[in-house]
Amino acid sequence: MDAQEIRAVHDILHLVYHRNKNQHRHAKWWKWLSQLKRTALDLGSRESTKVAVAVSPSHREYLSTHLIPRCYLAFSTVVAENQFMALGIVLMATLSRFAKAAGIKLKEKVEKRPNPKAPVKKISSAAPAPVEDRGERVSRADLGAVASSELETEVAKPKGKAKKSSMTVDEPAAAPAKKLKKTKKKKNAIDDLFSGLL
Secondary structure, eight states: OBHHHHHHHHHHHHHHHHHHHHHHTTSTTHHHHHHHHHHHHHHHTSOSSOSBOOOOHHHHHHIIIIIHHHHHHHHHHHHHSGGGHHHHHHHHHHHHHHHHHHTOOOOOOOOOOOOTTSOOOOOOOSSOOOOOOOOOOOOHHHHHHHHHHHHHHHHHSOOSSOOOOSOOSSSOOOOOSSOOOOOOOOOOHHHHHHTTTO
């Protein structure tokens, strides 16, 4: 384990902690940043004079199985939030640097993937899968006839809320009895400028 490197990691974590404490101290990932910072301080200050510090097997097991994987999960949520992506990337890089300085190799979970050469088992079912209904083809000539018949029916029906009256579609509406007086606006200099445009 490199004590100087761990102290450098602690310095970065301390700066991140100090700068973001007011804004993020209630976030779920903040607990893991705090624990990682304390652990880095503990490991870095054990023997400040020696370059290499030995870590006990139980402490190494705690770091590799508990602290570092949980910090990884917590910091990856920060990266996933687009708003604090830069902070999350710094935290992930610092965590990686800490794991390397502590001499901890992370156990990667190997996912079982299907072998491409292995034969694929087909599931036989008694009933065939239902065929998707894709509708019927309609020619453009049929569309024109349908559109013209719909247009004729719409013309016959009055639009909007129809009041009960004896008016038919062909009769023009009666002119309103009163005409509103137009009041003249007072013109100003701006109206004079734009009067030629209208």
